[in-house]
Every structure is written in C-alpha cells, then in structure tokens.
Amino acid sequence: MSLRKMDIKSVVVGGGPLTSLVVLRTHEEHVHDTPRELPIRIGSVEATAITMGVSPRQGGRPMTHDLLASAIDSLGGHCAAVRITSVQGTTFFAQIDLVRMDGEHVYLDARPSDALALAVREGIPVFADESVLSTAALPDFRSVEKDEENREMAKFHDFVESLSPEDFNVAPGEKDEE
Secondary structure (H helix, E strand, O other): OOEEEEEEEEEEOOOOOOOEEEEEEEOOOOOOOOOOEEEEEEOHHHHHHHHHHHOOOOOOOOOHHHHHHHHHHHOOOEEEEEEEEEEEOOEEEEEEEEEOOOOOEEEEEEOHHHHHHHHHHHOOOEEEEHHHHHHHOOOOHHHHHHHHHHHHHHHHHHHHHHOOHHHHOOOOOOOOOO
C-alpha cells in the first residue's frame, strides 16, 4: 500500500438538496509536487462533526468522536493515523491506525467521515492510498492549463523561428497589398 499524506482543504456543510463533502489535498512535501484533490461526499451531520473538531467548542458536551478518543486514551492506546484505503464507485473506505499500550498497531475499519472527525480532534496525519487518488482525485486543472500555455508558447516560438528577413522587407511608405 503506497500512501500519500493529505491535508483537509475544505469541508462543505450542505443542507437540503446540497450534498456535504470534505476535500482532501495531497500534502506538498516538495516544491515540485503536483497537488491532487480528493473530494469525498459525506452527510451534513458528519461534516459538522469534522468542522467542530477543527474549531472545538469550549465546555460543550463530548461528541461521539471525542468519546472514542477518550476511550482509546483511557485504555492506554493512541491514534497514529487515518488512512483512506479504497474506493468502490462513490463509496470510500478508511481505517484508523491505533497503537496499543504494547506498541502493536491495530487497524479499525471506519467511514472516512468518522475517521477524519477523529483525526482533527487528535491532530493525527491523514493518508490516502495512491490507488484511491488514481481512481477518484480531481484532475489537476492547473497542470492542464500550464500544458496548454506551453503548447501555445511552442507554437509561437516555431512561428518566430520560421520568419526570415524577407518577411519584414517593406520599403517605407509601402503597404502590403492583399
């Protein structure tokens, strides 16, 4: 399994006919990395849980994800990471990488929304399998735009290279008649 580190780029909390989603973006470790975005459709309640983890309320009652984090901690374990492991159609699958008290890793299957809500509360990294990115990431429109720009520049360069001095041989006062 080849994993790429991801950042949460945005969370959209929809309502009514509008769907909620979270957009993950590949973490740019190197200047030359091309960022890729992975949109995952989630429920509005789950979107709210993720945003509440990013900006926790003071003195509020614990949410289910807070309870899970507390239970893991009370049992002597900790969350190491969240992994988006696969996608089938429009359904994504995730795992929570837990480290037990004895250091052994245990992987819990989870919905991506629940795993991400836990990740933001615990401040743990999020990863996506490269196969998921290959299947479901948005096209890199900046790269497409840059490729088109490079093609246009190459055409212009070829045009300029094909010009000869005769192409500019117009005597003063003469007009090129067509």
